[in-house]
Amino acid sequence: MASSPASGKGFSHFSYMVHSAIFLLITFFFGQLSPIEPLTPYGMKVVGVFLGVIYAWIFIDIIWPSMVGLLAIILLDVMPAGSLLNKSFGDVSVVMILFIFVFSAVLNKYGISKYISLWFVSRKCILHKPWLPTFALLASISTLGGLTSATPAAVIGWGLLYGVFDICGYKKGEGYPIMMFIGSVFAAQLGMALIPFKAVPFVAISTYEKLSGVPIDYASYMAIAITGCVCCLLMFVLVGKYLFRPDVSKLEKLDIAVLLKGETMTLNGTQKMLFGFLIALIVLMMAPSFLPKDLMISAFCKKLGSAGICILLVAILFAIRIEGKELMSFKQAITEGVAWPIIFILCFTLPMAGPLADPKSGITQFMLLAMEPLFSANSTVVFAVCMGVVAAAFTQCINNTAIAAIMMPVIFTYCSAKGVAPELAVILVINTCCLAFLTPAASSTAAMLHGNDWVPTKAIWKIAPILIALSLIILSVVIYLAGSILF
Numbered sequence: 001m002a003s004s005p006a007s008g009k010g011f012s013h014f015s016y017m018v019h020s021a022i023f024l025l026i027t028f029f030f031g032q033l034s035p036i037e038p039l040t041p042y043g044m045k046v047v048g049v050f051l052g053v054i055y056a057w058i059f060i061d062i063i064w065p066s067m068v069g070l071l072a073i074i075l076l077d078v079m080p081a082g083s084l085l086n087k088s089f090g091d092v093s094v095v096m097i098l099f100i101f102v103f104s105a106v107l108n109k110y111g112i113s114k115y116i117s118l119w120f121v122s123r124k125c126i127l128h129k130p131w132l133p134t135f136a137l138l139a140s141i142s143t144l145g146g147l148t149s150a151t152p153a154a155v156i157g158w159g160l161l162y163g164v165f166d167i168c169g170y171k172k173g174e175g176y177p178i179m180m181f182i183g184s185v186f187a188a189q190l191g192m193a194l195i196p197f198k199a200v201p202f203v204a205i206s207t208y209e210k211l212s213g214v215p216i217d218y219a220s221y222m223a224i225a226i227t228g229c230v231c232c233l234l235m236f237v238l239v240g241k242y243l244f245r246p247d248v249s250k251l252e253k254l255d256i257a258v259l260l261k262g263e264t265m266t267l268n269g270t271q272k273m274l275f276g277f278l279i280a281l282i283v284l285m286m287a288p289s290f291l292p293k294d295l296m297i298s299a300f301c302k303k304l305g306s307a308g309i310c311i312l313l314v315a316i317l318f319a320i321r322i323e324g325k326e327l328m329s330f331k332q333a334i335t336e337g338v339a340w341p342i343i344f345i346l347c348f349t350l351p352m353a354g355p356l357a358d359p360k361s362g363i364t365q366f367m368l369l370a371m372e373p374l375f376s377a378n379s380t381v382v383f384a385v386c387m388g389v390v391a392a393a394f395t396q397c398i399n400n401t402a403i404a405a406i407m408m409p410v411i412f413t414y415c416s417a418k419g420v421a422p423e424l425a426v427i428l429v430i431n432t433c434c435l436a437f438l439t440p441a442a443s444s445t446a447a448m449l450h451g452n453d454w455v456p457t458k459a460i461w462k463i464a465p466i467l468i469a470l471s472l473i474i475l476s477v478v479i480y481l482a483g484s485i486l487f
């Protein structure tokens with residue numbers, strides 16, 4: 001997720017006003033320009049609103065520009081108010097992600113996320129083998145990124161890294177700490193793509209399903225995403241070992257007992273219960289995909305839907321009392337757990353999916369015409385790879401959720417016209433949109449990375465492009481091989 005750029009860059013009041021004026025001009029007056037064929041006057045309005053809000057997301061903020069964008073949709077007659085509200089705040093996707101945030105807040109309060117990370121790095125089989133704890137730590141961060149989001153995963157990972165570096169005697173400027181801080185952000189971003197009901201994949205899949213009416217199989221998606229993530233993490237370890245070659249001899253001094261510093265790896269009763277809730281959430285979400293449809297549990301989960309399952313589990317969590325006390329107040333969970341920028345991105349992008357793909361706007365026809373030279377091979381694989389490259393490039397400077405959403409109408413239109421399977425392109429775009437860590441504007445974790453005084457900016461620009469390029473190749477190969485089996 002992209003952070004609020006205005007808050008992170010310390011813009012002056014004058015710059016803020018200039019960017020705000022540009023945002024309003026693009027949003028409300030771009031549609032008054034003469035259409036560029038095959039765009040229509042209606043399409044120009046849609047493009048103006050979309051470009052204006054994206055500009056604001058990059059240079060100003062997320063929440064209030066999203067509100068203005070929603071109002072512009074109504075005022076410019078892109079969509080009636082009732083339909084807009086139903087497809088934004090009333091959409092099942094928004095309801096589901098809201099309750100996912102609340103659910104995660106309870107888990108975080110009781111240390112479930114931290115437990116997962118410590119469990120990975122405390123395995124005896126990785127002791128005194130420098131690159132095994134490296135992989136284990138990155139795998140734990142990716143897992144946390146999937147279960148929560150990239151930012152808390154990276155923060156928890158950094159906490160462990162500081163402990164490791166202190167114990168082993170690493171100092172600022174040394175190669176291994178630099179590589180690992182970059183690698184932790186890389187792993188956290190990869191983790192965002194693991195679970196299909198997290199922010200970026202969920203927005204993209206929801207947008208595509210609304211356009212096509214055809215669901216993406218969650219179980220197949222996760223199998224591909226997990227395989228791709230593991231391969232990319234192995235690539236990072238190999239690149240570190242044979243290309244960057246930092247000094248890892250100090251890792252032989254790693255003492256897990258000292259690292260844990262009194263932390264117990266035994267879950268108490270409450271934590272075991274919450275861990276069970278986490279497993280239940282994942283299993284129930286995926287049940288309709290891998291269980292026979294005539295089973296009662298499959299029918300139950302399908303009838304509830306993803307949002308209903310989340311509401312059910314959250315309701316049970318808040319109904320539970322431990323020694324007469326609730327696990328967490330709902331107000332606290334909303335305050336500490338809900339990432340409102342993600343909610344408002346969803347509320348804006350979901351209703352925009354229809355107008356962007358509507359033939360009367362001419363937008364997808366325009367984009368297909370512009371990118372036609374890239375797809376002349378008429379190959380599903382070539383198309384998917386090209387879309388992945390475009391997504392990886394744009395996500396370095398534009399909100400990754402927005403990029404994933406706007407790519408879906410192009411994929412749908414092209415695949416419908418060519419009669420090719422869309423799943424490969426959808427999955428590759430989602431995964432490459434999560435490779436957002438090169439520039440400070442790419443994501444909140446990227447902004448954190450650029451602000452870390454252990455990591456020189458020069459090192460980021462040296463290492464990150466290599467990781468992104470190699471990840472593109474690996475993900476393309478994984479998705480191609482998996483696609484030939486699953487689709």
